[in-house]
Structure formats: C-alpha cells, structure tokens
Amino acid sequence: MKEKDIRYVLEIAKCHSFKKAGENLFIAQPALSRYIKQLEKRLGGLLFDRNTTPVSLTEMGELFVKYAEKIQLLSDEFYDECRNMKNSSKMSVRIGGPLFVGDFVLSELIPYFLSNHPDIHIITNSGSSDEVINDFLSKKYDIIICAKDFKARDTVIEQLYMDEGVIAVNKDSDILSDSKTGNKRRKITPAELRNENFVYYDVAQLHRKTLELFEESKVHVKNEVNVSSLSSAYTLVAKGIGFTSVLKSMIVNKQFPEAENMRIMEIDGLPYPVYIAYEMTKYKNSSPVKLIVDYIKSISYNL
DSSP states (O other), X not given: OOHHHHHHHHHHHXXXXXXXXXXXXXXXXXXXXXXXXHHHHHHTSOSEETTSSSOEEOHHHHHHHHHHHHHHHHHHHHHHHHHHSOBTTBEEEEEEEOTTHHHHXXXXXXXXXXXXXXXXXXXXXXXXXXXXXXXXXXTSOSEEEESSOOOOTTEEEEEEEEEEEEEEEETTOGGGBOTTTOOBOSBOOGGGGTTSEEEEOTTOHHHHHHHHHHHHTTOOOSEEEEOSSHHHHHHHHHTTSOBEEEEHHHHHTTXXXXXXXXXXXXXXXXXXXXXXXXXXXXXXXXHHHHHHHHHHHHOOOOO
C-alpha cells in the first residue's frame, strides 16, 4: 500500500462520502474518484459500494481499512521514534507555514529559542496553506501555521489571531485621496477600485479571497495582472502599477522592503484567521514540540 492509498481510502471510509473526503483532503472529487478507481483496478476489486447512500465499504474495502489502520499506526510510531532521536545532541522540530504569515510567527519564535533552548533545532519551510496542510497530513511537519481550519485524526487546530486583508497602493497614489473631499482615505470599497489595476498572485489565498470579494460585489477592475510571485506583486504596486491586497500585519510590521513605499486602506470582507495545528500525541510525548507550541500560543500578536 502507498501512503496516499491509505490516506485517501481511510478518509472516504470515515466520511462515507467522496465529496466530503475530497474537501478534507483538498482534492477535487473527480480527481479523488479517478485515483480510487485506479487503486481498485490494481487490487482487482471494489473498495466502495457506490450504489448505497452514504457510500459504504465492500468486503475488500473493510479488509483494506483493517490493514491500512495497522500500517498507519506502525508508521506513526516509527516517525515519532525517529523524531525523538537525538541528532548531534539536538532535538529537531519541523515547522511549516505560508510565506509571510509563517514568517510573522517565526520572527518571534526563533530568536527566543536560539537564546533559551539552543538544544532544540527548529527546521522551517513555507508554501501555500493547502501545501502546508497536505504536508502536515503526510507527517512532514510537527507543527504548522496555516490560514485554514481543517480536521484530522489526533490533531489540535487552534486560532492564534485574526489578521485582515487590506488594500495596498503606492504611497503617492491618487487612490489615497477622496476625489470629493480631498481627504486621505482610511477605508475603500470594491466599487471605488473598478478603474484600477489589481496585481495579484493566484496561489496566494488572500488574493483569491480578494478576487471572490470583487466577484460577489459585481465589480470588474480595469485589469487583472496575474504575476509569478508575491514579491513581484508587491514590487509592481510599490512602483505605482495598480493595487494589491496584503495582510495588515505585514505592513504594520514591515515584513518586506516594498512596505516602505506603500500605504494601506481598510476594506470590508477580507478577514484572515491564522491557526496553529499539531498532533496531540506529539504534544504530550515530545517536550520540544510542547515547548514550541506553548510559546507560539503565548505570543502577543500586535496588529
């Protein structure tokens, strides 16, 4: 059995639904159905009875789940023991998070642990929220910071703080002034941005939320400029090429150089909750994981 075979089949068996399992796994239902059909072809029999509501396991499916759960339990025990082994007298803890959101949290965490717990080796990596969550479910991380709530076995997900999306423009942009009063804007509506260029990176969750907000508001901006990275979007906006959406925390804490040349305006409809996720078993059995989780939760996130 492949790791993906086990994860997908167990999730469908738990949810009794391909659609719900796909949502939990962040996979489109048609893609999940195709994968299971290919697996069934390899096995030479059906794992699920699709004619029942809800979906149920066949006899072969029950046998698969029985052994998959045993394999997963042994795999979890193996990875836990590996993580608890000392490497050059250091305990390693792997943390993942979306770019900038993860950096915001880690900028508080890493200096503290370097000074107070030099025996703990913190390994960090970044990706989109979906990528980070999927890697966490695949046991590649011990702790993650993410922008999505999700459910997983033996996993605790808690909200750390509530950030918000704001509109960012060049500091000399005409958008900053109300055309009627001449006063500086503190807030703006989607309709007031219809004649401007929206610069975005379609992998960024906040930018996808912003596009959804414009669609819900039935507002069509002048141009949608899709770029290859977040840094490209910020660079263009800092040079005066339209507007983008950023997290308020990033501007307040000046997390990227372009922030010096940007100004922000609030906009309704872009709440951005930030979560921490970790396995309860590791929290109880691994003192480094517990130390890090407790410290992250104790930080005062000033926005």
